Amino acid sequence: MTLTEKILARAAGKAQVQAGENVWVQADILMTHDVCGPGTIGVFKREFGKNARVWDRNKIVIIPDHYIFTADSKSNRNVDILREFVNEQALEYFYDVLDDPNGRWVFDAKQGQLKRQYGANFAGVCHTALPQKGHTRPGEVLFGTDSHTCMAGAFNEFATGIGNTDAGFVMGTGKLLLKVPETMHFRLEGKLRPGLMAKDVILHCIGEIGFDGATYRAMQFDGPALSHLSMDDRMTIANMAIEAGGKNGIFEFDAQTQAYVDYRCKLNGTKATYEPVERDHDEKFVSELVVDLSKLEPVVACHPDPGQRKLAKDLNHIGLDRAYIGSCTGGKTSDFLDFARVIRGRRVVIDTFGVPATPEIVRDLQAARWGDKTVWQILVEAGVQMTENASCAACLGGPTDTFGRMNTPMKCISATNRNFPGRMGHKESQVFLASPMTVAASAITGKITDPREFLS
Ligand code: SF4
Numbered sequence: 001m002t003l004t005e006k007i008l009a010r011a012a013g014k015a016q017v018q019a020g021e022n023v024w025v026q027a028d029i030l031m032t033h034d035v036c037g038p039g040t041i042g043v044f045k046r047e048f049g050k051n052a053r054v055w056d057r058n059k060i061v062i063i064p065d066h067y068i069f070t071a072d073s074k075s076n077r078n079v080d081i082l083r084e085f086v087n088e089q090a091l092e093y094f095y096d097v098l099d100d101p102n103g104r105w106v107f108d109a110k111q112g113q114l115k116r117q118y119g120a121n122f123a124g125v126c127h128t129a130l131p132q133k134g135h136t137r138p139g140e141v142l143f144g145t146d147s148h149t150c151m152a153g154a155f156n157e158f159a160t161g162i163g164n165t166d167a168g169f170v171m172g173t174g175k176l177l178l179k180v181p182e183t184m185h186f187r188l189e190g191k192l193r194p195g196l197m198a199k200d201v202i203l204h205c206i207g208e209i210g211f212d213g214a215t216y217r218a219m220q221f222d223g224p225a226l227s228h229l230s231m232d233d234r235m236t237i238a239n240m241a242i243e244a245g246g247k248n249g250i251f252e253f254d255a256q257t258q259a260y261v262d263y264r265c266k267l268n269g270t271k272a273t274y275e276p277v278e279r280d281h282d283e284k285f286v287s288e289l290v291v292d293l294s295k296l297e298p299v300v301a302c303h304p305d306p307g308q309r310k311l312a313k314d315l316n317h318i319g320l321d322r323a324y325i326g327s328c329t330g331g332k333t334s335d336f337l338d339f340a341r342v343i344r345g346r347r348v349v350i351d352t353f354g355v356p357a358t359p360e361i362v363r364d365l366q367a368a369r370w371g372d373k374t375v376w377q378i379l380v381e382a383g384v385q386m387t388e389n390a391s392c393a394a395c396l397g398g399p400t401d402t403f404g405r406m407n408t409p410m411k412c413i414s415a416t417n418r419n420f421p422g423r424m425g426h427k428e429s430q431v432f433l434a435s436p437m438t439v440a441a442s443a444i445t446g447k448i449t450d451p452r453e454f455l456s
Pocket residue numbers: 066125126127146148326327328329391392395396416417
């Protein structure tokens with residue numbers, strides 16, 4: 001069996017499963033957020049009754065993160081609905097924007113977008129917060145009401161996005177009926193050269209198979225290159241499995257996975273036991289692709305979908321209005337450090353927005369010192385508009401006052417993960433997906449630029 005099949009067999013209580021088989025799977029974690037949480041709660045109450053209790057109060061993780069730092073009252077209200085449900089059900093894991101469990105969330109637009117407006121429990125973007133807060137464990141099944149839940153596959157678990165109806169059912173029963181996906185094999189070899197990042201790896205893979213090339217399939221990543229890919233790198237790659245239509249992305253377990261998970265579970269006091277899955281000799285794949293990382297070049301996924309891969313160096317004629325670094329995919333500490341390596345000592349010439357994915361990443365960047373300045377200061381002095389309000393921000397457009405949102409038609413290069421029309425705001429805008437280093441180089445020149453031009 002493949003890694004995905006092994007996890008699903010275990011979660012279904014079976015010795016063996018095959019691709020195409022429908023099985024009832026036991027969930028380990030259900031995650032939801034402010035956009036889908038209220039709908040999920042509504043389905044749960046409608047189907048199980050007003051006084052029903054969730055299947056396990058320790059296995060539901062609620063993370064407001066999407067439309068948080070906006071004066072839109074309906075969006076603010078969604079966070080309150082989550083808080084009321086958490087209080088009613090005595091849920092263990094709720095990463096509220098506020099410290100007051102009986103409070104009401106109102107974003108204060110008068111304070112502006114840059115200064116933090118959250119309490120001590122706020123965790124930021126759900127997919128980056130889940131591992132940081134010790135909720136991703138090898139061998140487990142994670143369901144989330146968000147398509148990029150597949151990011152947790154970096155930790156050798158089966159993680160997939162589900163809709164509100166399915167999530168309402170999982171909330172009540174802890175189970176879900178799933179068709180076992182076929183597995184596509186991506187064997188990663190070699191080592192990335194300077195100027196290349198994990199984002200280039202996944203954009204390359206999606207470019208090879210198309211933005212629907214993995215529809216309802218597992219994308220398994222393994223091979224000797226893994227020893228050169230950090231957990232942040234693996235998260236970037238697994239995150240974008242859905243951009244090829246994948247049901248999930250999954251990585252082999254190794255010492256790095258173990259070190260990360262053990263540290264985070266201990267730090268947060270979450271469940272510290274788990275059982276990884278290892279590769280079998282008789283895995284059956286529906287396709288095989290070998291990717292030599294040492295041969296890749298910086299790439300960009302052009303408007304209007306993540307499969308429109310082109311070499312960054314061939315797109316120098318495309319002028320830009322905006323650059324954006326942030327999101328679960330591209331707003332991690334390592335993403336900002338690589339971005340800053342290109343930016344350092346230079347100035348951006350177009351509007352450039354920086355949105356760290358989590359408050360922990362804000363702290364990392366404000367603590368990391370290069371010479372006599374912090375990385376945060378270096379970016380701000382280069383002209384990058386850095387916000388402390390870690391969230392999804394303009395990755396998903398959001399209400400019109402969302403930080404970095406494109407409210408008029410423009411061209412933006414972005415370290416995010418999705419670029420269908422309207423994704424970051426205005427329907428006639430164009431989003432070019434790229435690595436944080438390529439975004440940095442392009443912000444400096446105002447046109448799509450290969451970052452190797454700026455590396456000594
Ligand atoms: S940062 Fe973007 S991709 Fe990630 S969860 Fe938020 S909206 Fe979705």
